[in-house]
C-alpha cells in the first residue's frame with residue numbers, strides 16, 4: 001500500500017536526508033568562497049583607509065603596493081632580518097588566525113586601567129602595512145585597530161601620514177552597531193571628516209569624537225570629529241580605540257622606530 005505509515009515516513013526521511021546533504025555540500029563548498037570574499041573585502045578597506053583604492057583595478061594587484069610589516073608590541077620593535085624570517089617560518093601564514101584566538105602564547109592580557117578600548121588582550125605581534133613613495137620614503141602607515149562600541153567590537157584600519165600625526169583615513173570592516181545609529185561609522189560623509197585630523201598634542205592622544213557637531217571656529221578643530229547622532233556609546237568607543245591603539249601599549253613606540261628609518 002502506497003499510503004502506509006512506514007512508506008510515508010520513509011519518503012519524509014529520504015527527503016530530509018537529501019535536503020540536509022544538499023545544504024551541507026553547499027555550505028562546505030561555499031565556505032572557501034565566503035572566506036575569500038571576506039579577505040578581499042578587508043583588503044579593499046585597507047586600500048580605502050590608505051586612500052588609494054581604485055575600483056577599476058584588481059584588488060590583488062593594488063594590494064601589492066603595500067609592504068607587510070610586523071610589530072612586536074611588547075618590545076616596540078619591527079621584526080626584521082633573522083627575527084622576521086624565523087617568525088614567518090614558525091607561523092607560516094596562520095599567525096592572523098593564531099593571534100585572533102587570543103591564546104596566552106600569542107597575546108598579552110591587558111589590565112583594566114590600560115584596556116580603555118575593552119579588547120581584553122592584545123596580540124604580541126601585530127601585522128601592519130606601509131605605503132612607500134617612489135624614493136622609498138614612507139608615504140602612509142596603515143594600522144589595524146579594534147575596540148568595543150555598544151553591541152560588540154568594531155574592527156577597522158586607520159592610516160596615518162608620514163608625520164605619524166595626521167590621519168589619512170579610517171575604515172571599519174566589521175562591527176555589530178545599529179544601522180542608522182552606531183553603524184553610521186560606515187557613512188562616507190562621517191568618514192570624510194577624518195583625513196587631515198591630528199592625533200597627538202605633545203605625547204597625548206587628543207583626537208576625539210565629540211557629542212554633537214564640531215564648531216567650525218573651535219581652535220582645536222583638528223582634534224575633533226562630529227559625534228554620531230543618537231550613538232554616543234559607539235562614538236565613545238571610536239575615541240577610546242584610537243586612544244588605546246596610539247598609546248605606548250599600542251603603536252606609539254612604532255613611530256619612533258619608523259622615524260629613525262625615514
Ligand SMILES: Cc1cc2nc3c(=O)[nH]c(=O)nc-3n(C[C@H](O)[C@H](O)[C@H](O)COP(=O)(O)O)c2cc1C
Nearest residue numbers: 150151177178181182183229230231232233234235
Ligand atoms: C534598538 C536600539 C539600538 C541602539 N543602537 C545604538 C548604537 O548602535 N550605538 C549607540 O551608541 N547607541 C545606540 N543606541 C542608543 C543607546 O542606547 C544610548 O541611548 C545612546 O548611545 C545615547 O546616545 P545619545 O546621548 O546620543 O542619545 C541604541 C538604542 C536602541 C533602543
